[in-house]
Amino acid sequence: xxxxxxxxxxxxxxCGLAAVPALAQEQSPLLHQQWSWEGPxxxxxxxxxxxxxxxxKDVCSTCHSMNNLHYRDLAGIGxxxxxxxxxxxxxxxxxxxxxxxxxxxxxxxxxxxxxxxFPNAAAAKAALKVAPPDLSNIINAREGGPDYVYSILxxxxxPPPGFKLAEGSNYNEYFPGHQIAMPQPLHxxxxxxxxxxxxxxxDEAHDVVTFLAWAADPDMVQRKQIGWRVVLFLxxxxxxxYAVKRKVWSDVEH
Amino acid sequence: xxxxxxxxxxxxxxxxxxxxRLPIFSMMQKEYMVFPTPKNFNYFWxxxxxxxVTLVIMIVTGILLAMNxxxxxxxxxxxxxxxxRDVNYGWMLRYIHQNGASMFFIVTYIHIFRGLYYGSYKTPxxxxxxxxxxxxxxxxxxxxxxxxxxxxxxxxxxATVITNLFSAFPIVGHGIVTWxxxxxxxxxxxxxxxxxxxxxxxxxxxxxxxxxVAALHVTGSNNPLGIDVKSPQDTxxxxxxxxxxxxxxxxxxxxxxxxxxxxxxxxxxDPNNAIPANPLQTPDDIxxxxxxxxxxxxxxxxxxxxxxxxxMFGSILVLFVLPWLDTSPVRSARFRPIYRKVIWLLxxxxxxxxxxxxxxxxxxxxxxxxxxxxxxxxxxxxxLPLLGKLERPxxxxxxxxxxxxxxxxGPLPQAARAQPMEKA
Numbered sequence: 237x238x239x240x241x242x243x244x245x246x247x248x249x250x251c252g253l254a255a256v257p258a259l260a261q262e263q264s265p266l267l268h269q270q271w272s273w274e275g276p277x278x279x280x281x282x283x284x285x286x287x288x289x290x291x292x293k294d295v296c297s298t299c300h301s302m303n304n305l306h307y308r309d310l311a312g313i314g315x316x317x318x319x320x321x322x323x324x325x326x327x328x329x330x331x332x333x334x335x336x337x338x339x340x341x342x343x344x345x346x347x348x349x350x351x352x353x354f355p356n357a358a359a360a361k362a363a364l365k366v367a368p369p370d371l372s373n374i375i376n377a378r379e380g381g382p383d384y385v386y387s388i389l390x391x392x393x394x395p396p397p398g399f400k401l402a403e404g405s406n407y408n409e410y411f412p413g414h415q416i417a418m419p420q421p422l423h424x425x426x427x428x429x430x431x432x433x434x435x436x437x438x439d440e441a442h443d444v445v446t447f448l449a450w451a452a453d454p455d456m457v458q459r460k461q462i463g464w465r466v467v468l469f470l471x472x473x474x475x476x477x478y479a480v481k482r483k484v485w486s487d488v489e490h
Numbered sequence: 491x492x493x494x495x496x497x498x499x500x501x502x503x504x505x506x507x508x509x510x511r512l513p514i515f516s517m518m519q520k521e522y523m524v525f526p527t528p529k530n531f532n533y534f535w536x537x538x539x540x541x542x543v544t545l546v547i548m549i550v551t552g553i554l555l556a557m558n559x560x561x562x563x564x565x566x567x568x569x570x571x572x573x574x575r576d577v578n579y580g581w582m583l584r585y586i587h588q589n590g591a592s593m594f595f596i597v598t599y600i601h602i603f604r605g606l607y608y609g610s611y612k613t614p615x616x617x618x619x620x621x622x623x624x625x626x627x628x629x630x631x632x633x634x635x636x637x638x639x640x641x642x643x644x645x646x647x648x649a650t651v652i653t654n655l656f657s658a659f660p661i662v663g664h665g666i667v668t669w670x671x672x673x674x675x676x677x678x679x680x681x682x683x684x685x686x687x688x689x690x691x692x693x694x695x696x697x698x699x700x701x702x703v704a705a706l707h708v709t710g711s712n713n714p715l716g717i718d719v720k721s722p723q724d725t726x727x728x729x730x731x732x733x734x735x736x737x738x739x740x741x742x743x744x745x746x747x748x749x750x751x752x753x754x755x756x757x758x759x760d761p762n763n764a765i766p767a768n769p770l771q772t773p774d775d776i777x778x779x780x781x782x783x784x785x786x787x788x789x790x791x792x793x794x795x796x797x798x799x800x801x802m803f804g805s806i807l808v809l810f811v812l813p814w815l816d817t818s819p820v821r822s823a824r825f826r827p828i829y830r831k832v833i834w835l836l837x838x839x840x841x842x843x844x845x846x847x848x849x850x851x852x853x854x855x856x857x858x859x860x861x862x863x864x865x866x867x868x869x870x871x872x873x874l875p876l877l878g879k880l881e882r883p884x885x886x887x888x889x890x891x892x893x894x895x896x897x898x899x900g901p902l903p904q905a906a907r908a909q910p911m912e913k914a
Contacts, residue, residue, distance in 0.1 A: 305575075381761075455575075460753065470744055477734065
């Protein structure tokens with residue numbers, strides 16, 4: 237058995253890289269939330285997603301980019317054109333070159349991509365030691381999806397006695413191996429929501445996960461709507477073809 | 491010497507004008523309308539038509555995706571995101587294509603199982619079967635290269651592991667790998683050529699599928715009884731009988747596909763492939779798509795790399811000689827009391843390998859995958875050759891129509907014969 241494992245490790249190391257060592261610590265089962273978009277009829281709760289965007293803008297975006305989104309996409313969580321213009325205008329984004337050929341910055345427009353906190357991954361790594369992952373797709377990019385991200389955000393606790401924490405890492409109950417480079421991002425009360433919506437850690441985490449789920453799959457609602465029409469059509473079509481087949485074959489002993 | 495114009499009996503003057511010069515309408519009429527087809531097919535015979543439709547859908551969605559995709563390591567991942575987010579209905583094209591690969595393999599594997607169960611590979615259909623195995627190999631190559639294109643973590647590491655398999659061959663191995671990569675690692679030249687080949691191979695597939703169908707139309711279809719067609723009474727014209735029956739299967743199949751595309755588009759994909767490729771970070775476990783898992787399990791179950799690679803490729807190559815390994819003259823498992831049991835053990839072994847392939851090769855999964863791999867080879871290399879000699883087949887029915895007619899049933903009613911074609 238050892239031989240097989242080492243063969244596979246050898247196959248990997250042929251690429252010049254050894255496999256990352258297996259993770260030793262036991263993992264806690266992820267926290268599960270009843271997400272509004274689950275199931276074939278589920279849709280995003282837009283109020284949650286809008287508050288979640290506020291959490292992203294005020295907290296996460298200090299370190300994490302969302303490079304696949306435009307400000308105009310925020311219409312998808314129900315923001316109005318004026319709101320989107322105001323949000324975009326409040327940031328400075330690269331705008332190509334000026335007349336002298338020098339890089340130019342300017343206020344964002346709805347068509348601008350989300351402003352990234354660092355110009356590139358190397359700059360992020362230089363500043364933070366570990367480049368934070370882009371969040372455009374994070375819900376699709378982790379086993380457990382929304383539950384995983386929700387658990388990580390709620391999972392910062394003090395390490396159990398005797399746990400050796402490497403320098404620059406933080407203890408997280410749900411992170412594989414428990415040592416995460418990200419310091420605790422949400423402490424509760426990080427963001428003040430309109431209409432006094434609750435802003436404890438679980439509330440903020442729930443909202444920002446809703447926003448990230450929308451960001452990872454912005455066409456989900458349209459997809460499911462079209463899906464129901466397609467399914468209905470095919471069910472009717474299957475019934476019709478079955479009737480036709482019965483009729484066609486009615487004169488053959490088979 | 492003046493050629494002879496084709497004698498066409500189509501009424502429409504335009505159709506007739508074309509048909510006398512290029513008798514494609516006559517050909518379609520002969521091969522897809524009146525084509526005599528055994529009348530006792532069950533729904534297993536739907537899967538060939540489903541596979542053809544899938545191939546067409548994959549080519550159409552693939553061409554549309556290629557219009558917006560960038561085969562460059564710097565741009566590929568984001569160009570797929572661009573397709574999903576900014577291209578009109580790009581998400582639909584991508585989900586149809588992505589899940590379509592899985593659907594294609596489900597349909598093809600069931601089609602192959604049909605061939606195994608009813609002995610469709612036996613004389614005179616050996617070549618038809620072998621062309622089918624070529625189709626399977628081409629499909630696998632196409633699917634593998636297609637999976638590399640989104641340039642996620644599994645794309646990159648899957649490509650690295652699979653291309654590295656060739657390094658197991660002595661002397662030429664490393665040369666082959668460098669040649670495949672177009673460099674010294676999986677990088678931009680690799681992505682570029684995989685894109686070119688992923689675009690090319692489906693059209694090669696179309697041509698080979700054409701040969702598969704052409705060969706089928708020489709020998710005619712096998713049937714659940716596995717006996718030859720004896721008289722016109724055993725057959726019905728392809729249209730409308732099997733066009734109608736195939737349509738049912740097709741609707742149900744498209745329904746399953748649609749449920750994946752519209753409601754569970756990520757159910758069959760690995761979350762790691764939503765992370766951009768990173769040559770500096772190996773994923774915890776590198777696993778291929780589900781349809782390669784049984785073969786991957788064979789590979790990982792063998793401690794010697796070269797032997798593992800050979801046994802993995804051998805598991806498909808053995809299908810080429812299957813018509814000569816199976817010594818029984820009886821085609822259908824229905825009349826082979828032992829074969830109809832052991833074939834399910836083969837199915838069990840293949841599913842077992844699939845489950846083993848999804849787990850890291852440690853603990854119980856290693857002996858389990860070895861037992862399953864051993865049984866796989868045992869089935870083809872030992873059981874099938876011996877069974878033909880040892881097994882006593884049940885008596886075969888006299889003819890297809892005798893078998894399906896109720897006792898005392900009379901001759902077929904007039905209407906069951908070829909119905910007059912509506913001429914264009």
